[in-house]
Amino acid sequence: MTVETPHYQFAERVQQVPQSFIREILKVTSKPNIVSFAGGLPNPSLFPVQELENCAAKVFQKRGAQVLQYSETEGYYPLREYIAARYHQKFGLNISVDQILITSGSQQALDLLGKVFLDAGDKVLLERPTYLGALQSLSLFQAQFEEVTLHNDGVDPDEFEEKMFNCNPKLFYCIPNFQNPTGLHYSEEKRRMVAEISSRYPAMIIEDDPYGDISFSDKKALPIYAHLPEKTILLGSFSKTVAPGLRVGWMVAHRDIIRKATIMKQASDLHSNNLSQHILFEFLSTYDLDQQVFKIVKQYKYQRDVMLSCIEEYFPENVQYNRPEGGMFTWLSLPSTTHARDFLAKAIEQNVIFVPGDSFYASSPDPQTLRLNFSNVSDTAMREALRKLGTILEYTNW
Ligand SMILES: Cc1ncc(COP(=O)(O)O)c(C=O)c1O
Structure with missing residues (x-):
């Protein structure tokens, strides 16, 4: 018996929404040993888990069913x-x-x-x-x-x-x-x-x-x-x-x-x-939110520094990059012959992922750009992965 594919009458607006390429690459690259510069995730080691657990208990003690x-x-x-x-x-x-x-x-x-x-x-x-x-x-x-x-x-x-x-x-x-x-x-x-x-x-x-x-x-x-x-x-x-x-x-x-x-x-x-x-x-x-922010800033600044020093050391000179003074991302422009999507394909073979910049444009995307997240990758993993990316850029004939 053949089962017909149902034809759903989706609204027009649904067709127009761009898919998140980030979610798509995260799906195909669920290998455990992958180093991901792709997501926009804060570093979970800095989540105040114990503090929030204590606060949750206090909230239930103080307010009971009211918070539900x-x-x-x-x-x-x-x-x-x-x-x-x-x-x-x-x-x-x-x-x-x-x-x-x-x-x-x-x-x-x-x-x-x-x-x-x-x-x-x-x-x-x-x-x-x-x-x-x-x-x-x-x-x-x-x-x-x-x-x-x-x-x-x-x-x-x-x-x-x-x-x-x-x-x-x-x-x-x-x-x-x-x-x-x-x-x-x-x-x-x-x-x-x-x-x-x-x-x-x-x-x-x-x-x-x-x-x-x-x-x-x-x-x-x-x-x-x-x-x-x-x-x-x-x-x-x-x-x-x-x-x-x-x-x-x-x-x-x-x-x-x-x-x-x-x-x-x-x-x-x-x-x-x-x-x-x-x-x-x-x-x-x-707790003092500024203390929590201070810890995050210290850690991300360190990770930013590691990322930038690796880019400087391993990437060819014709790759341009930003020096962010905060946040979680840096942005790169590759030489005109190199498309970030081709670069990503090679990076995936080496178990490294990032987001090609074309996802972030409303029109006429710049195919040479890419985004790297530095908040959620450890320094050792970062060094190794950026060295691999640098080698791809240095030795590939695009
Ligand atoms: C610029 C910007 N706006 C909004 C958001 C959404 O953040 P949230 O909904 O978690 O507050 C993000 C998340 O990464 C973001 O980068």
């Missing part, structure tokens, strides 16, 4: 107060609790903002390249993407203004701190420039900031939000500073936007995980 009950869509009030207080302490920003919505990671904030702002065909301006998860999330709303060139210190000012003027985007999505995928960081001047230009156009800025705390220097750059609060939506997350499995992020915006996003969130998932929020708040009240 449905709760408010906006999120746990004391946690929102904590977030507001931290912005004040770090940047002197005055953000009120009703300007904060807790989300299931900052990823959900992107989805909610798509729902709040985007109709099919609306334009969204993105950095070139940008975070793949934003491309996925926003493409669900059948938006049209426009890109602006990203330099070492932020977006190109003339091109930014030209795109704002000619394309009239509804949203500009950016990651000014230690960007995923490039590791680049906006200068103070570029932040002010983005705010100044944006103040003259209708577009809202989505400032996605999961990596701001993971800074290898003492410099604290003010968020774009500080320069243009009415037109900026600032996203944050505990994924990189505490643990991503908690799925706790947030959105800071004008109350009117928060109200609309809250209704969208009700429709999506009622509220973020109540238990996670309580455990996290207990953690933040008992």
Whole structure:
């Protein structure tokens, strides 16, 4: 008997969402001895496991069944107060609790903002390249993407203004701190420039900031939000500073936007995980988040240094790379004859994987680029794997 393949009538929007190439390579390379620079995973050895276990026990002792009950869509009030207080302490920003919505990671904030702002065909301006998860999330709303060139210190000012003027985007999505995928960081001047230009156009800025705390220097750059609060939506997350499995992020915006996003969130998932929020708040009240961040920064900075010194030692001179001052990634450009996907095929034979950069472009991808993650590979594995990658680059006739 032949079984007919069923024909499902999927929505058009589903066809348009780019697949995560990262998930695809992680699937084909589940060998145990693989060294992966591909994922965007924080280092699990730095998760405060014991502390969170203690906090979970305390939360159940103190609150019992209440933490297992449905709760408010906006999120746990004391946690929102904590977030507001931290912005004040770090940047002197005055953000009120009703300007904060807790989300299931900052990823959900992107989805909610798509729902709040985007109709099919609306334009969204993105950095070139940008975070793949934003491309996925926003493409669900059948938006049209426009890109602006990203330099070492932020977006190109003339091109930014030209795109704002000619394309009239509804949203500009950016990651000014230690960007995923490039590791680049906006200068103070570029932040002010983005705010100044944006103040003259209708577009809202989505400032996605999961990596701001993971800074290898003492410099604290003010968020774009500080320069243009009415037109900026600032996203944050505990994924990189505490643990991503908690799925706790947030959105800071004008109350009117928060109200609309809250209704969208009700429709999506009622509220973020109540238990996670309580455990996290207990953690933040008992321990010092800055101490936890300090440990992460120290470790990632060391891993960044190992990665860069290996690239310098093993890779041919015509390979260009960034020196990220924070975050979890560096970005490479190969010589014009070398495509990152061909390089990946050879790397997989040597049990090493990374992500070719073409996944991170909304259009006309640059095939010579690639992203390397340094947060989740031990120094010994890193040295060995980068030596192998260097040998491939040095001796292959592309
Ligand atoms: C730029 C950027 N935004 C958002 C996210 C999503 O983070 P989460 O949903 O865990 O807060 C990530 C995750 O890697 C990211 O790199």
